[in-house]
Amino acid sequence: MKPDKSFHKYPSASPSEEDKYLPSIFREVEMNSQLLKIEIRPLRKDIGYFTISINSVFLGHIHKVGAKWVDFIGSTNDIYLVVGKLIEEHMESK
DSSP states (O other), X not given: OOOOTTSSOOOSSOOOHHHHOOXXXXXXXXXXXXXXEXXXXXXXXXXXXXXXXXXXXXXXXXXXXXXXXXXTTSOOOHHHHHHHHHHHHHHHHO
């Protein structure tokens, strides 16, 4: 029996690398006597959201609501606030 070729529809053109990814922001911050290497990457599809990785480990996606930085479910913590401040400083310097 031959597989049905219409089952999967593949895109006719791949998005360019420029369209696919936005450049990351890299910062180092000392918190609680530890040096944290932070990567902040804007999400292209979800404008206003940023992916955060700390020491190469995914932490979450955050965005600004009012005056504070929160994740998808509305939770916040000290790291989100510090990273949010870094994002704001980066945006102001552009």
